[in-house]
Amino acid sequence: MGSASLILTDSGLALSEPRAIGARGSTKVLAASSLGSCLVFVSSAVVTVALAAIGRDMRLSPLELQWVMNAELLPLAALTLVAGALGDRFGQKRIFLVGIALYGLGAVATGFAPSFAPLIAGRFQQGLGEALILPNGLSVLGRAFPADKKAHAVGVWSAAAAVACGVAPAIAGAILDHGSWRMTFLMLLPVVAGALAIGAAWIPKDSPTSHVRVDVGGAVLSTVGLGGLGAGLTSLTNGSGLNLWVLITLIAGLGGLAGLIVTERRLGDNAMLPPSLFTSRSVVGANLFTALLYGAFTVMLTLIPFVMIRGADLPTLVAGLAFIPLQVLITVVSPLAGILCRQFGRRTPLFAGGAIASLGCAMALRIGPNATYWADIFPSILLLALGMSVAIAPLTTLVLTSVEADRAGTASGVNSAVSRAASLFAIALLGGVLQQGGPQLFSGFHMAMAVAAGACVLATLTVFIIEPGPHVDFIPRD
Numbered sequence: 001m002g003s004a005s006l007i008l009t010d011s012g013l014a015l016s017e018p019r020a021i022g023a024r025g026s027t028k029v030l031a032a033s034s035l036g037s038c039l040v041f042v043s044s045a046v047v048t049v050a051l052a053a054i055g056r057d058m059r060l061s062p063l064e065l066q067w068v069m070n071a072e073l074l075p076l077a078a079l080t081l082v083a084g085a086l087g088d089r090f091g092q093k094r095i096f097l098v099g100i101a102l103y104g105l106g107a108v109a110t111g112f113a114p115s116f117a118p119l120i121a122g123r124f125q126q127g128l129g130e131a132l133i134l135p136n137g138l139s140v141l142g143r144a145f146p147a148d149k150k151a152h153a154v155g156v157w158s159a160a161a162a163v164a165c166g167v168a169p170a171i172a173g174a175i176l177d178h179g180s181w182r183m184t185f186l187m188l189l190p191v192v193a194g195a196l197a198i199g200a201a202w203i204p205k206d207s208p209t210s211h212v213r214v215d216v217g218g219a220v221l222s223t224v225g226l227g228g229l230g231a232g233l234t235s236l237t238n239g240s241g242l243n244l245w246v247l248i249t250l251i252a253g254l255g256g257l258a259g260l261i262v263t264e265r266r267l268g269d270n271a272m273l274p275p276s277l278f279t280s281r282s283v284v285g286a287n288l289f290t291a292l293l294y295g296a297f298t299v300m301l302t303l304i305p306f307v308m309i310r311g312a313d314l315p316t317l318v319a320g321l322a323f324i325p326l327q328v329l330i331t332v333v334s335p336l337a338g339i340l341c342r343q344f345g346r347r348t349p350l351f352a353g354g355a356i357a358s359l360g361c362a363m364a365l366r367i368g369p370n371a372t373y374w375a376d377i378f379p380s381i382l383l384l385a386l387g388m389s390v391a392i393a394p395l396t397t398l399v400l401t402s403v404e405a406d407r408a409g410t411a412s413g414v415n416s417a418v419s420r421a422a423s424l425f426a427i428a429l430l431g432g433v434l435q436q437g438g439p440q441l442f443s444g445f446h447m448a449m450a451v452a453a454g455a456c457v458l459a460t461l462t463v464f465i466i467e468p469g470p471h472v473d474f475i476p477r478d
Contacts, residue, residue, distance in 0.1 A: 005297065005330055005388045007041060007161045009290075009419055011154045012396045012412035013084075013135055016405075017142025018477040019150075020206065026144055028202035033141040034157045036100050036195040038164040039188065040130040043107070044072060045165050046172045046184050048302055049320045052309045053181040054119075055434075062435035063238045064116055069302065069427050070230055071120045072127035077420035078226050079128065081272045081413050082219040084135035088212040092136040092143075093203045097196060099132025104192035111185040122185075135413060140203055147478035159331060166327040169305075173320020218272035221260040226421055228253025230428045237431035277411060282346075282402035285465030286395060290415055291422040292459035293354060293391065296361055296452035298423040300384055303433060303445055304364070304377065311441045312371045322377065326385040333389035341394045341471035350398075351463045353391025358456035360384030364449040368442055387456070398466070400474040408474070 047054075047069055055065045087095040102125055109122030138157075145153045172184040232250035240246055264271035278284055305319040340349045360383030367376050399415045400408045433444035 005294075005392045006416075006419060007158050007165070008330070008334055008392045009396055010134060010138065010412075010416050011158050012400050012474075013409060013416065014138040014142035014154050014157065015150060015474060015476045016400060016408035016412055017139050019146055020143035026202070028198075029140060029144040029204070030153050030156060032195070032199045032202045033137045034160040035191070036096060036133055036199055037137040037157065038161050039100065039103050039191060039195065040076075040134050041161050041165045042168040042188065042191075043103075043126055043130075043185070044069070045169045045323075046188075047072070048305050049169045049172045049309075049316065050176060050181040050184045051302075052306055053176050053316070057181060058116065058119070060116060061238070062431045063234055065434050066234050066238075066427055066431055067120055068123060070234070070424050071123035072130070073420055073424040073427070074223065074227050074230065075124060075127040075131050076134075077417055077424055078223040079131040079219055080135055080417050080420070081410075082215055083131045084139065084409075084413060085212055085214045085272070086132070087136035087139060088209050089214055091206050091208045092139050093199070093206055094208075095132050096136040096140060096203070097199050099129045099136065100192060100195050100199065101129070102126075103129030103133065104189060104196070105129075107185045107188045107192065111182045134416075140206075142476075143206075144204075147476040150476040155335075162327050162331045166324045169320040169323065170317065171320070173315070173317035176316040176320075213270050215264075215267065215270070215272035217263050218260060218267070221256045221263060222272070223256075225253050225256030225260055226424060228256055230424050233425065233428040234431060237429050238435060239432075273414060274407075274410060277403065277407065277414065280402050280467075282398060282466045283411060285462050286399050286402065287415060287418045288462040288465065289350060289354070289391075289395065289459050290418050292455045292462065293357060293388075294419040295422040295426040296357065296455040296459075297384070297388065298426040299430065299448055299452045300361060300364065300380070302427060302430065303448060304367075304381070306434070307367065307441065307445050308371075308373075308377065310437070311445070312367070312369060314371075314373065318373055322373065323381060325378065326381050326388075329382070329385040330389045330392070333386065334393040337390055337393040338397075338471075338473070340390065341397070346394065346398055346469060346471050347463050347466055349394040350391050350466070351460050353387045353389070353394075354456050354460035354463070355387070356390060357384055357387030358453045358460070360387055361449050361453035361456060365446050367445070369439065394471070397471070397474050401472045405477060408477075 051065060054068060106122045106125030106129055110119055113119035113122055141153060141157060175183050228249045232246050232253060235246045264273045265275050305322060308314040308319040309316055337349055360380045363380035363383055371377055399411050403411045433448050436444045
């Protein structure tokens with residue numbers, strides 16, 4: 001989901017990249033990477049605001065509404081890691097630009113989709129483009145700057161993405177109040193065109209590395225595994241029961257993940273998910289914390305705009321503006337979290353962040369049919385933003401410093417993929433809420449918020465898996 005917290009998690013990919021030989025830091029490279037990468041965060045932010053309008057206009061079932069979101073998240077969760085290897089193999093600039101082109105074609109297909117199937121195909125194509133854009137755009141950025149300037153460049157990149165995440169839903173809300181949801185996707189095309197032109201002109205050509213292995217088998221099995229489990233859980237939450245289709249999809253999903261484990265163990269350090277990475281307690285604990293916290297976070301990001309529009313009858317523009325305070329607070333407060341880490345060590349900020357986020361989810365239980373934004377909705381968003389602000393920057397640093405320096409990029413990529421997979425499964429479990437209307441919508445919403453609060457509490461407990469010790473700052477590679 002598009003938010004400043006995901007931006008901070010992904011930024012570790014750039015920090016971990018070694019500087020390319022002969023590369024020179026350039027504001028042009030920074031601008032090209034930022035503009036292209038913003039697309040990854042914007043579309044999911046727009047969809048959360050447009051979801052109710054899409055469902056109403058196309059008369060979609062709750063199951064279909066879930067796939068409007070998950071069709072984008074599936075390739076992003078399953079293919080981001082292998083997309084980085086594709087960039088190493090065929091050239092990062094080339095794969096970055098291919099991703100932007102695929103994303104643009106997906107936005108066109110979505111905007112003009114006459115029915116559900118073409119809509120999902122367009123959303124999947126957007127997600128596929130995003131999977132290519134994200135790791136390669138960050139690698140291009142990380143390799144262009146020396147170590148002493150890399151953190152500043154990544155900070156500018158993060159700020160640009162956060163601004164885009166805040167502005168795009170507001171624009172989408174204004175469009176939806178006066179026009180069609182289709183324009184919320186088509187408005188992205190000028191950005192796509194600009195990103196292609198600037199990327200082609202300003203990113204230096206890089207040399208492909210012919211010996212890099214691309215784990216195609218891992219990519220296929222992870223897609224089958226996540227897709228099968230996502231489809232099965234989505235059907236279950238929509239009242240299908242344990243029928244033949246659900247059984248087939250769940251078995252296919254579990255089989256895909258089992259095959260992925262076997263394949264990755266056989267490939268060892270050449271695998272997309274190197275098994276040796278998970279011998280570290282801190283890496284395992286950090287990824288469990290990520291899965292639980294981002295699952296809860298996604299539930300709030302998805303349901304609050306939906307409930308504001310469909311349940312509380314608030315203007316779509318207000319729903320589009322609802323999470324701007326979250327973007328601002330995470331962007332401003334997260335850099336200050338390092339002070340907490342140096343004072344209290346590596347565990348305490350994560351524990352505190354998860355606990356505060358849990359209070360934010362619990363505060364959402366106050367939202368009802370007569371809710372107003374400032375009195376009823378803003379307090380929960382404020383607490384959620386504060387919790388994420390305290391936790392995410394220390395989490396990113398922990399992931400980067402829990403492995404050897406040459407494994408930091410892989411560890412960061414895995415953590416980013418885990419956050420997207422958690423979002424996918426969280427949305428798959430929301431069918432029982434999305435199919436409700438009127439007072440029943442709020443009863444389902446409140447149950448979802450209670451479960452999200454519980455997930456945050458579990459996230460705080462996973463902190464104790466992480467090895468205790470003082471905080472260690474990550475030093476970018478040169």
